[in-house]
Amino acid sequence: MAKPRAKLILIGHRLVQAVPTLIGIIIVTFLLTRALPGDPAVYFAGPTADAATIAQVRHQFGFDRSLPVQFWVYCKQLSTGDLGQSLSTGQSVAQELLARLPASLELTLTALLAAIGIAVPLGILAATRPDSWVDHLCRFVVTAGVSLPTFFTGLALIYVFYYQLGWSPAPMGRLDIQFISPPGITGFYVIDSLLAGDFETFRAAVGQLILPAATLALFTLAPIARMTRAAMLQTLAGEFVRTARAAGLSRGRVLMSYAFANALMPVVTTLGMVFSFMLGANVLVEKVFAWPGIGSFAIDALVASDYASVQGFVLTMAVLFVLLNLLVDIVYTLIDPRVGLAA
Amino acid sequence: MDRRSFLLGASVLPFLRALPAQAAGGDTVVIAIADTINSLDIQRAGTNRPAYQVSINAYDRLLSFGTKDLGNGVIVSDYQTLKGELAETWQVAEDGLSVVFKLKPDATFQDGAPVTADDVKWSYDRAVSIGGFATGQFGAGRLEKTEQFEVVDEKTIRIHFLRRSKLTLPDLATPIAIIYNAKLVKQHVSAADPWGAEFVHRNGCGSGAYKIERWDPGQQLVYVRNDSWKSGPLPKIRRVIIREVPSQATRRALIERSDIQLSFDITGRDADELAKTKKAKVVSAPIANTEIVLCPNLIFEPFRDKKVRQAVAFAIPYAQIFEQAAYKLGVPMWGAKSATPTTTAWPQPFPYDTDYDRAKSLLGQTAYKDGFEVPLSIDLSTADWSEPTALLVQEGLAKLGIKTTINRVPGANWRTLALAQKKLPLIIDAFGGWLDTPDYYFYWTYLKDKLFNASSWDSPELAGLVEKTLDMEQSNPEYAPSIKRMFEIAFDEVPRIPLWQPALDSAMVPALQGYQTWFHRVPDARPLAIA
Numbered sequence: 001m002a003k004p005r006a007k008l009i010l011i012g013h014r015l016v017q018a019v020p021t022l023i024g025i026i027i028v029t030f031l032l033t034r035a036l037p038g039d040p041a042v043y044f045a046g047p048t049a050d051a052a053t054i055a056q057v058r059h060q061f062g063f064d065r066s067l068p069v070q071f072w073v074y075c076k077q078l079s080t081g082d083l084g085q086s087l088s089t090g091q092s093v094a095q096e097l098l099a100r101l102p103a104s105l106e107l108t109l110t111a112l113l114a115a116i117g118i119a120v121p122l123g124i125l126a127a128t129r130p131d132s133w134v135d136h137l138c139r140f141v142v143t144a145g146v147s148l149p150t151f152f153t154g155l156a157l158i159y160v161f162y163y164q165l166g167w168s169p170a171p172m173g174r175l176d177i178q179f180i181s182p183p184g185i186t187g188f189y190v191i192d193s194l195l196a197g198d199f200e201t202f203r204a205a206v207g208q209l210i211l212p213a214a215t216l217a218l219f220t221l222a223p224i225a226r227m228t229r230a231a232m233l234q235t236l237a238g239e240f241v242r243t244a245r246a247a248g249l250s251r252g253r254v255l256m257s258y259a260f261a262n263a264l265m266p267v268v269t270t271l272g273m274v275f276s277f278m279l280g281a282n283v284l285v286e287k288v289f290a291w292p293g294i295g296s297f298a299i300d301a302l303v304a305s306d307y308a309s310v311q312g313f314v315l316t317m318a319v320l321f322v323l324l325n326l327l328v329d330i331v332y333t334l335i336d337p338r339v340g341l342a343a
Numbered sequence: 344m345d346r347r348s349f350l351l352g353a354s355v356l357p358f359l360r361a362l363p364a365q366a367a368g369g370d371t372v373v374i375a376i377a378d379t380i381n382s383l384d385i386q387r388a389g390t391n392r393p394a395y396q397v398s399i400n401a402y403d404r405l406l407s408f409g410t411k412d413l414g415n416g417v418i419v420s421d422y423q424t425l426k427g428e429l430a431e432t433w434q435v436a437e438d439g440l441s442v443v444f445k446l447k448p449d450a451t452f453q454d455g456a457p458v459t460a461d462d463v464k465w466s467y468d469r470a471v472s473i474g475g476f477a478t479g480q481f482g483a484g485r486l487e488k489t490e491q492f493e494v495v496d497e498k499t500i501r502i503h504f505l506r507r508s509k510l511t512l513p514d515l516a517t518p519i520a521i522i523y524n525a526k527l528v529k530q531h532v533s534a535a536d537p538w539g540a541e542f543v544h545r546n547g548c549g550s551g552a553y554k555i556e557r558w559d560p561g562q563q564l565v566y567v568r569n570d571s572w573k574s575g576p577l578p579k580i581r582r583v584i585i586r587e588v589p590s591q592a593t594r595r596a597l598i599e600r601s602d603i604q605l606s607f608d609i610t611g612r613d614a615d616e617l618a619k620t621k622k623a624k625v626v627s628a629p630i631a632n633t634e635i636v637l638c639p640n641l642i643f644e645p646f647r648d649k650k651v652r653q654a655v656a657f658a659i660p661y662a663q664i665f666e667q668a669a670y671k672l673g674v675p676m677w678g679a680k681s682a683t684p685t686t687t688a689w690p691q692p693f694p695y696d697t698d699y700d701r702a703k704s705l706l707g708q709t710a711y712k713d714g715f716e717v718p719l720s721i722d723l724s725t726a727d728w729s730e731p732t733a734l735l736v737q738e739g740l741a742k743l744g745i746k747t748t749i750n751r752v753p754g755a756n757w758r759t760l761a762l763a764q765k766k767l768p769l770i771i772d773a774f775g776g777w778l779d780t781p782d783y784y785f786y787w788t789y790l791k792d793k794l795f796n797a798s799s800w801d802s803p804e805l806a807g808l809v810e811k812t813l814d815m816e817q818s819n820p821e822y823a824p825s826i827k828r829m830f831e832i833a834f835d836e837v838p839r840i841p842l843w844q845p846a847l848d849s850a851m852v853p854a855l856q857g858y859q860t861w862f863h864r865v866p867d868a869r870p871l872a873i874a
Contacts (some may be wrong), residue, residue: 038755042794043764044389047777048483048787049794054763056474060388088388090544091560092379098559155592163596170602171593172586173562177373181559214605290588292561300379303724305755 007333011326018322029314038305044087045067061087063307074311075305083315084308088300093312096297101316102187103174104293107285108278110190110209110270111216119221120267124260127236138225144329146222154215154288155234158331161211169207173290179204212289216282222272227270231263238262272328276321347744369873371579372855373603374866375588380564383555384543385519386470396865397516400566400583401453402521402549403574405430405444405463406512410859417628418870420861422779427511428574429458429522429550439507442846446498448556452524452550465525467502469538477519483778483786484514485814508814510778517777518863524548552578552869558848562587566868577672579857579872591727598623598850604873605851605858607866610727611670612846623850627672628860630847632784633775634676635669635728636839637736643710643768646798649836654709656695656840657702668731668766669843676841684830687823689781690844693834694825706743709817714744720767721749722757729771732842736771765799772797773845777862781826782812788839800838805829 018267040153042049049057058064062073077084083093119142126138148156161168169176174189179201182192235241236259244254283295294313303311382390385398409424427433430444450458468489470477475787481487485508493501504511506585514520523543542548547555552575553566564759566583586603588594595613598606599622606623618625639646639655646652661677679692706712719737737747747769762769774795776784784811787793790866791801808829815822833839847860857870 036756037759038757039759039763040755042758043755044391046390046479047392048476048479050479051792051794053475054794056478057388060474064528088381088391089379089560090387090389090394096561114696151590155590158593158596163600166600170597170600172375172588172597172602177563177584177586240370288590288593290562290590290593296589297561303754305759 007330010196011330014326014329015322019321022318025314025318026075026205027071027313029311030074031306032312034067034070035304036302038303040087040305040307043304074100083312084307086297086301086306086312088304088306088309089297093308096309097294097312097316098187100292100294100297103291104279104282104286104295106188106190107212107216107291107293108275108282110213111220111278112275114213114217115220115224115274116271118217120228122221123225124232124255126225127229127232128255130233135229138229142222142225143217145220148218149284150215150219150282151284151288154212154285157211157215158288168211169204170335171208171211171289171291174205174208175201176204176208187216190342208289212285212291215285215288216278220278223270223274224267228263228267231266232259235259235262261335265332268328268331268335276317276324279320354736364466369579371584372580372603372605372868372871372873373586374607374868375586375594375597375603376866377587377589377591377594379561379587380558380585381560382403382544383547383558384540385521386473386475386538387540387544388475390476393865395863396585396867397547397564398518398521398549399551399863399865400553400868401547401551402523402556403429403450403551404516404518404520404522405446406433406516407575408513408516408862415626415831416774418857419628420631420857420859422513422631422862425516426741428516429463433512439504441501441503442512443459443495443499443501446500447573448498450550451571452527453547453554453569454524454527455571456524456526458522458550459497460494461497463500463522464492464494464523465529466521466523469523470519473538473540480514480777482517483783484508484511486511486514508539509780509816510783510814513778516731521549524550550574553583556582559603566725573868576870578869580868583868583871585866593680595850598852601852604855605849605866605871607849608864609850611668611672611846611847611848614672614850615670617850624853624855625848625850626858626860627846627848629674629844630775630860630864631862632689632777632779632781633773633845634784634841635732635773635843635845636841637836638770638772638839640765640768640770640797641799641838642765643717645709645715645717646768648709648711649709650705650709652837652840653695654702654705654743655740655745656693656837657698657705658743658745659695659840659842660697660735661695662697664732664735665843666874667735668728669845672848673846674844676843679834682831682834684834686815687781687826687830689784689826689830690841691830693837693841695837695840697739699739702743702756706838714746716746716748717768717769718750719747720752720757720761720770722761723751723753724757724770725773726751728845761793761797765797768796770797771842775864776861779862780817781829782809782815785809785829785833786813789806789833796838798838799838802832802836806833808832 041054041063044059045054086093086096089096122138126135160173182196182201185192185195193201193205241259244258283299286293286296298313355655364757376393378393380394382394383397385395407428409421409425409426410418411421412418429446429450431447433444435442448459470481472486475845485505491503495501527548528539532539552569552572554569556567557565564585568578568581591610597603600752614625614627617623639652641647665675676692678696679694682694722735740747761770774788788795790806808825812825847864854874856872856874859867859870861867
């Protein structure tokens with residue numbers, strides 16, 4: 001491990017490489033939002049709008065200026081970290097993203113961890129016993145999870161665990177009404193309430209998190225379990241596994257250190273993809289559970305042709321993707337010494 | 344208010360999840376709404392409809408409307424009676440060119456400062472100057488210039504009329520005409536923001552019955568009672584929590600489990616089922632001066648022919664639509680016996696009914712006797728009723744050989760394409776006028792170039808009638824005949840084919856009393872009580 005310095009340089013290199021991508025994204029989202037057929041000035045002109053009010057509102061929002069001027073203003077704002085003002089929610093876009101991204105991340109990460117916890121062992125078991133009952137169970141869970149739309153699973157879970165059994169708290173967002181959000185340190189209510197030593201709020205936050213996280217986890221079990229199973233099947237058929245077995249190594253050792261370690265690469269790739277997909281795609285879960293996340297923010301902004309919000313959302317997601325891909329690549333180098341970052 | 348004191352307050356009140364609604368001790372009400380509240384200031388550019396409730400609950404106007412019982416225990420606002428809110432008395436001058444308001448002597452803002460005529464003047468100056476919706480709505484009440492508002496003394500303000508109009512006083516009772524604490528807001532103005540829009544956007548600056556205790560944008564708004572409120576009887580509920588719950592299904596589960604006390608503005612289907620299963624109390628009241636209409640747009644060649652529009656109006660399965668899309672909530676707007684209107688009541692049924700033979704014979708007299716193809720567009724955000732309506736309209740028109748494809752258009756695109764650019768040939772739309780007179784409705788929806796005239800229809804005679812009646816007192820002998828003539832033209836030309844007058848439906852726990860339906864379609868928390 002004589003290369004931490006080289007690794008840092010490579011990471012820096014990768015970040016620099018991301019700059020042109022981000023610039024491209026800024027230009028493309030700016031142009032795409034302007035190409036939306038909806039006119040925000042019309043949408044936000046109020047119930048007694050006439051041509052004069054619309055023109056005046058358009059001027060107030062700055063949408064009467066030419067596109068290059070609007071772009072210049074946008075870039076100037078961006079350079080100071082100002083993402084503009086969201087019309088649909090009335091807050092600054094940066095503020096919205098700062099408040100909502102942790103909510104989405106908390107939900108997505110919890111769901112992802114739960115999904116990994118179930119899907120990876122299931123995938124391994126299924127691979128070691130192809131066509132056994134475990135394999136069929138895996139197939140069933142995976143097919144059911146992926147074929148049920150998330151809003152349906154969400155509503156079904158609410159119906160059973162909140163409406164019928166009354167086990168789950170009211171699905172009204174991140175915290176029940178008698179709790180106040182914990183002081184924002186990480187933005188993750190579960191962690192913040194622990195840091196504040198407030199166990200009641202912690203319990204409440206976890207309680208609110210269970211059903212939406214389960215909904216999302218069910219949906220993401222499929223790709224993870226399938227990928228684990230496929231990768232494991234492949235490595236288990238490999239000659240090095242046969243050799244290890246022939247050498248009399250224990251079954252567990254063969255499975256985990258030899259086969260699974262080598263199957264990890266595709267699994268990690270899948271995790272990276274699934275995570276980024278989940279972050280943007282859990283809109284329906286957010287709507288059903290009144291979860292104030294970025295997915296529903298983005299959809300509402302899109303419907304209202306709220307330019308600044310859409311641009312801010314896409315830019316944030318782009319930055320997240322860049323970081324996530326970098327993280328996945330770094331994990332690769334840890335898993336497999338043959339992989340270099342530059343590759 | 345910090346977290347500790349809130350929790351303390353919450354623990355003093357029996358305000359626990361384990362003991363919902365009933366145990367809240369009549370002290371707290373949780374109201375679920377579907378959409379986000381995006382500002383605390385109704386006059387700000389871009390403030391959305393759900394946010395108007397802040398100006399009802401946290402602000403006062405000079406005037407308000409009375410209420411009336413529809414005869415079945417349902418209480419609605421009554422446009423015909425004006426009540427003082429901040430105003431104790433008001434007197435229109437003998438020459439009819441001005442009105443003088445005396446403010447309630449002990450009325451104070453939420454920070455304790457007295458409400459003065461200067462505050463009223465500043466607030467009205469703001470409304471006519473800030474632009475956007477506020478200036479537009481004030482203009483509708485013939486309030487256009489700051490010179491119209493004159494401070495007489497500390498508690499007296501005179502409003503000069505540019506012209507005498509029956510719309511002026513009611514306009515001062517709409518949610519837009521709120522009185523701001525001018526001294527407070529003036530501390531937060533700047534050259535770029537002379538009306539303190541940024542400050543009022545985030546802070547309650549009124550004298551209303553409820554103070555804004557907490558606003559978590561995108562999640563909730565918490566009101567706490569203003570115990571020194573003087574503009575009406577002190578509300579019974581101490582704390583009101585407005586929670587944003589976008590999913591209809593989730594809101595329904597919440598009200599059925601009594602974890603919330605009021606689910607405001609629910610779908611017709613939920614209202615119907617909840618009322619039948621008795622899982623919650625449902626209140627349904629028709630929305631004043633509002634219609635759901637099918638608009639054939641005259642930019643589309645076939646619809647320029649009046650007979651085609653009439654044929655369409657005869658080929659609509661009205662009763663089926665009312666049953667399956669509106670769940671029989673609201674008021675039917677078809678089947679009038681005579682093509683000559685007998686009353687000035689509005690909305691009123693049009694003289695059309697489902698009559699395919701007549702529709703076919705009318706269409707047969709036009710150049711389009713074999714039918715044509717036309718896209719039928721609906722607003723995606725109203726899909727819960729507009730989609731079933733569209734499907735039934737499609738079926739009806741198919742019997743005339745008119746082939747329709749249903750086109751679902753999302754939010755901003757809808758307003759732009761359907762209303763601003765008027766590019767959609769056939770749409771299902773809803774419009775409601777705050778000021779409840781027919782001339783006002785026609786002013787917004789039947790005149791050339793008006794945003795809500797989605798039919799791009801124009802008639803100089805009707806425009807003349809609207810101009811003549813818009814300011815005229817309803818007691819004027821010329822008023823009724825002019826309005827009836829207006830209706831007659833609308834009946835005959837049918838640029839807008841009314842389907843039904845919609846209702847505003849809400850579900851509540853049986854213990855919740857005092858719920859009222861207002862023309863502004865936002866929840867008024869002030870009269871609520873827990874039995």
